[in-house]
Each structure stands twice: as C-alpha cells, then as structure tokens.
C-alpha cells in the first residue's frame with residue numbers, strides 16, 4: 121500500500137543517518153571505516169577511546185529506530201505503518217545510500233525499533249546484552265544472543281506475531297551482518313569491548 125511505502129521510506133531516511141560517522145568526524149576523530157573492525161557503530165567508536173562519543177552513537181543509532189516506529193505510527197497510523205517504518209530504519213542503517221550502501225550491523229537500531237514496538241521486550245534485550253557482555257566482553261556475541269532471544273517472548277509471551285515476525289527478519293539480517301564477527305569468535309580472534317586495534 122501507499123502508506124506502507126511511505127512508512128518504509130520515512131524509516132529508511134531516519135535509519136540511514138550514520139551517527140557514528142557524523143559524531144567522530146565532528147569531534148575531529150578518525151574515519152571509523154579505517155580503524156578497528158571498520159564498522160560505523162558504537163562498539164567501534166569506543167575503539168577510538170572516546171567513551172562519551174560511543175555512548176552518543178549508541179543513543180543516536182538507537183533513537184532513530186524508535187523515532188521511525190513512533191513517528192510512522194502517529195503520522196501514518198496503525199501497526200502496519202510502524203512495522204514498515206521499523207523495517208525501513210533497519211535497512212537504512214545497514215545499507216545507507218549516503219555511504220554507498222555500506223552501513224552498520226544493526227544492534228543499536230534493532231534495540232531502538234524494539235523500544236518503539238514493545239519496551240518491555242526491549243528491556244529483556246538490554247538485560248541479555250549486558251549480561252553476556254559482562255560475562256564475555258564480546259559486543260558481537262552479546263548482540264547475536266540477545267537478538268535471537270528477543271523473538272521468543274514476543275511470540276510466546278506477548279503473542280505478537282507481527283512484531284515477532286519483523287524482529288525475526290531483523291535478527292537474521294543482524295546475524296548476516298555479523299558473519300565476520302562470527303568467524304572471528306569461532307577462531308578465538310574477536311576483539312573484546314574497549315580493546316583497541
């Protein structure tokens with residue numbers, strides 16, 4: 121439908137704002153794509169040594185997902201528009217036209233979209249992420265597990281098949297974007313949180 125398409129485009133435009141790139145550039149830092157994992161997300165901003173900037177990147181990449189879902193719900197109306205905007209925001213973050221379609225891995229935006237759809241499940245995601253990160257110090261592993269575990273309570277507890285369906289698709293995309301991280305984890309070569317290089 122036209123409303124679905126409008127929501128998708130609105131979401132994409134918000135999601136494609138690369139906060140990590142913008143904030144590090146404004147603060148005179150390096151191009152994220154040339155350091156660490158080369159990723160544009162908060163985990164890699166932390167490798168520049170700037171914790172405040174990493175926190176701001178996390179916040180920006182998260183809230184753009186929340187904003188897409190909430191704004192589409194208000195402006196266009198209805199759950200379908202909110203879901204389409206969430207999908208758009210995620211695709212915008214992963215494949216931003218402004219960065220020749222080479223964007224991020226989607227963790228912060230996944231959480232932001234979840235906040236917009238169901239904040240109690242978002243709390244579960246955050247709790248799982250923090251627990252795994254505390255135990256293992258691997259940002260990627262925390263996101264891989266948290267994204268998968270999020271889909272289950274949406275389906276079995278909230279009985280929200282639509283949101284569960286969307287988040288399952290986003291989790292699959294998130295796993296695909298982490299394929300190099302997964303290879304490094306399996307080889308025991310993944311960098312730990314805050315570790316430079």
Ligand code: G3P
Nearest residue numbers: 157159161163164259260
């Ligand atoms: O936010 C993405 C995170 O899961 C992994 O980031 O930079 O270690 O590849 P990075």
